[in-house]
Amino acid sequence: MSATTKTPTVPEGRTASQASPVARLLGDRRLPVLVTAALFLAMYITGLGRYQNYGFTEPQVFLNLFIDNGYLLVAAVGATFVIMSGGIDLSVGSVIGFTTMFTAWMVERQGLPLLLVVPLALGVGAFGGFLMGYVIHNFEIQPFIVTLAGLFLFRGLCLVISKESISISDSSVSSLAQAQAQLGIGFLSIGAIVALVVLAVAFYVLHYTRFGRRVYAIGGNEQSALLMGLPMGGTKIAVYTVSGFCSALAGLLFMLYIQSGDPLHAVGMELDAIAAVVIGGTLLTGGSGYVLGTLFGVLVLGLIKSLIQFEGTLSSWWTKIATGVLLCAFILIQRAMTARKQT
Amino acid sequence: MAEPQPVLEMTGIVKEFPGVRALSGVDFRLFPGEIHALMGENGAGKSTLIKVLTGVYSLDGGTVTVDGKSVLFASPLQAQQAGISTVYQEVNLCPNLSVAENIFIGREPTRAGRIQWKRMRKEAAELVDRLGLDIDVSAPLSSYPLAVQQLVAIVRSVGTGDSDGEGSGTKVLVLDEPTSSLDRDEVLELFRLMRQLRDEGVAILFVSHFLDQIYEICDRMTVLRNGTLVGEHMVRDLDQVGLIELMIGKALDQLEELHEHQLRSDVGETLVQAEGLGRTGGIAPFDLEIKKGEVIGLAGLLGSGRTELARLLFGADQPDSGKVTIGGKQVSMSAPNDAIGAGVAFCSENRKAEGLVPDLTVRENIILALQASRGWIRPIPVAQRDELVAKYIKALDIRPANPEARVGQLSGGNQQKVLLARWLITQPQLLILDEPTRGIDIGAKAEIQKLVVSLSEDGMAVLYIAAELEEVLRLSHTIGVLRDRKLVARLTNGPEITTSRILETIASGEHQ
The missing domain is CATH 3.40.50.300 (P-loop containing nucleotide triphosphate hydrolases)
Known part of the structure; x- marks a missing residue:
């Protein structure tokens, strides 16, 4: 080491250009996303081969992935912000459940117009996220505990509204739910389009705004971010507000998709969202990952579900088993990557 | 002026x-x-x-x-x-971001709220260039060694304030x-x-x-x-x-005193005997004998295997060849617990990451190893505990002399003393000190060195690792010289051994 550091500004054998191709690939931050994308592609091609006589080749099967998982994508995008910043949000599923109850009750029982209820529901979700972020930052409490409290709180509020499920027969809701955007090869629902717009906005925010870069910085090293003079508190609170907003929006999409409010809707969906984010290649410790990876994470989870449906003989619990196996595999990949960086 | x-x-x-x-x-x-x-x-x-x-x-x-x-x-x-910009000892940058981003984060060039990546990279490259450095600004910071990261931190500080080409700069x-x-x-x-x-x-x-x-x-x-x-x-x-x-x-009396200090000449019988102990990728197999009351200093460049040797003797890394006997009994050395049980104590060079628990108090940190050796079933009686802690705080002059102070708030030298106290309290037979004086000031350094001398007089064997040769030379009976992860020579300290002699041995790599 001592004899070779004539020019210390040149890292020794550690620049991308000097390393072997394999090491380069392993060191690349985009690797997990690429792996997930490749996995999705491989699964899809397998599906094409195996179920070609059962209609899997229809482009609509692909588009249905977005239609059936739009709400999960939105929730996972919110979770991506939180996990990227090094935090965690366990209240996602409860906020989704609460939003379905809240809108159903407002529209059906109170007769309020959907146009008024939607911004109200989004506001409640964002405010909930803001409160959790505020508590996490100002009282320096673990996000795990604070959002766990949020989980119980919102689930409890569902039951305060009603213990029974409320089905929605409002005409504006059902017309929205049935609206289709024709694409030539098939169609997308409103929910799918909203989800894709949310994804695009999130991508822009994370990569092209100062706020987005602060999220990465905090996830990379919180103490450094503070000493570099970045406004930490605001960023942290904003991250949970984004997550709360996304959860509420996911709740609205879920309500459109299922057309009812139920106090037990979306129980445990925060875990699906977190799984999608991790399978999408975002490090649970924060600071590394891409929101596009989250898209592939959601698509992989969705594709597992539809493959199992096409298989026909498997119980739907196999979805969970496959998710578990994948999650395990991806965490091991992440571990291998971070271990490499430390050596 | x-x-x-x-x-x-x-x-x-x-x-x-x-x-x-x-x-x-x-x-x-x-x-x-x-x-x-x-x-x-x-x-x-x-x-x-x-x-x-x-x-x-x-x-x-x-x-x-x-x-x-x-x-x-x-x-x-x-x-x-x-x-006013600051670069701290620990590099306070985000390793996950690119060099350019680390230089500019918080004041990235934007147009209508959109970060202009190209312009940012160009300006970062110009800044790095103006300061005469050769760094690829688009590479992630973590791909560079610490020294370069530190330079990047300085570049960031210099760039602060003139992101728009105006402003007074740092x-x-x-x-x-x-x-x-x-x-x-x-x-x-x-x-x-x-x-x-x-x-x-x-x-x-x-x-x-x-x-x-x-x-x-x-x-x-x-x-x-x-x-x-x-x-x-x-x-x-x-x-x-x-x-x-x-x-x-x-x-400077108290420092001079140490120079004069005669090391105890009559070391006792063999305490530790390592034969062919080695670990692939760590250190080549070596033989080492440590006697009671002996201070063995390890000299060698950074990365020559000093720490690796010590870690093997403590069971922190598992050897893949050789055996160790301590006090006549063979010890398996598969985990630090085995070594602790055999009376070996290890003060890590990385006191923050591997030694102290910054959120616990001085008392809790000191008592940790002793309590661990007794097992959780038998807590140390409160009176005895307080007495022990007070004794070592006084003996090592830990400041502030407050057992309730949180260790994280102490200065580096005092943290080092707390770590020492923790191991001394277990009354080890062999004390391994890995760079105990790194990053602490000259007064505390002298105190720790004096302590080593007096421990040796009490019959404790000490394995002492230090970057400064003078320090090794001053304290040790025997000097082990390491080079390229190999123990190349063992020199018995005496008037003819000087720093230049040790340096020659390190350079030539053979026993002369």
Whole structure:
């Protein structure tokens, strides 16, 4: 080491250009996303081969992935912000459940117009996220505990509204739910389009705004971010507000998709969202990952579900088993990557 | 030097923590285009003064003026905006982001709220280029070694304030122990950059424990002791002995005493016998015999296998060849527990990450190893515990002498003493000290060295690792020389052994 550091500004054998191709690939931050994308592609091609006589080749099967998982994508995008910043949000599923109850009750029982209820529901979700972020930052409490409290709180509020499920027969809701955007090869629902717009906005925010870069910085090293003079508190609170907003929006999409409010809707969906984010290649410790990876994470989870449906003989619990196996595999990949960086 | 207007003037600075008056009425000034050393022992208040200056701490009294205007910083951001930037000992950047982003984050060039990546990379490359560095700004920071990361931190500081091409840029650059983990060539590169910035008119505040570096690079120095100002001098007017006396507040007697100190000559019977002990990728198989009351010093360059050897003897890494006998019994050494059971104690060089629990109190940290060896079923009686802790706090002169203080708030030297106390309390037969004096000041260093001598007199065997050869030479009966992860020579200390002799052995790699 001592004899070779004539020019210390040149890292020794550690620049991308000097390393072997394999090491380069392993060191690349985009690797997990690429792996997930490749996995999705491989699964899809397998599906094409195996179920070609059962209609899997229809482009609509692909588009249905977005239609059936739009709400999960939105929730996972919110979770991506939180996990990227090094935090965690366990209240996602409860906020989704609460939003379905809240809108159903407002529209059906109170007769309020959907146009008024939607911004109200989004506001409640964002405010909930803001409160959790505020508590996490100002009282320096673990996000795990604070959002766990949020989980119980919102689930409890569902039951305060009603213990029974409320089905929605409002005409504006059902017309929205049935609206289709024709694409030539098939169609997308409103929910799918909203989800894709949310994804695009999130991508822009994370990569092209100062706020987005602060999220990465905090996830990379919180103490450094503070000493570099970045406004930490605001960023942290904003991250949970984004997550709360996304959860509420996911709740609205879920309500459109299922057309009812139920106090037990979306129980445990925060875990699906977190799984999608991790399978999408975002490090649970924060600071590394891409929101596009989250898209592939959601698509992989969705594709597992539809493959199992096409298989026909498997119980739907196999979805969970496959998710578990994948999650395990991806965490091991992440571990291998971070271990490499430390050596 | 004519007396121009100071760019920064701090007057009567007072800072108190619960129970401690860290700074009492310190004056400090900094002129443009100078490199100014802030000197003092650990706990003298250097770090506190820097944190007050950079807005991390609020001050309890006194005034700060920048360019003649009174200022009050509530956060690091405000200090940065006023042109005061800091590079800390631990690099405070985000390793997951690119070099360019680390330089610009918080003030990225934007158009309509959109970050202009191309422009950012171009400006970062220009800045890096202007400072004479060769760094690929689009690579992630984590792909560079620590020394380069430190330079990037300085580039960031320099760039602060002129993101739009206007603004005054950095006026004051604070470097808090930037050299403690750099090797010689890296230090030279850092110094080159510092001189360039000085010539551009930046005032640089430099903190380092290496006196030679201070004398090499600094123009002026301010000396603190126990939170008060003891003097401001031009470096050329004060020699090293005078400086040390100012820092510790007494003559060098206590250091000289150590030079005179006769090591106990009659070492006892064999305590530890390692035969063919080795680990692939760690250190080549070696034989080592350690006697009771013997101090064995390990000399060798950074990365020559000093720490690896010690870790094998402690069971922290598993050997894949050889065996160890301690006190006549073979020990399996598959985990530190085996070694602790056999009476081996290990003070890690990385006291923050591998040794102390910063959130626990001094008492809890000291008692940890002893309690662990007794098992959780049998707690140490409170009275006995308090007595033991009080004894070691006094014996090692841990400051503040408060068993309830949180270890994280202690200075580096005192943290090291707490770690030592923890192991001493278990009354080990072999004490392994890996760089116990790194990053601590000269007074605490002398105390720890004296302690090693007296432990050896009491019959404890000590394996001592230090970067400074003089230190090894002064303390050891036997010197093990390592080179390229191999124990190449064992020298018995005597008048004929000098630092140059050891250096020759390291260089030639053979026993002469």
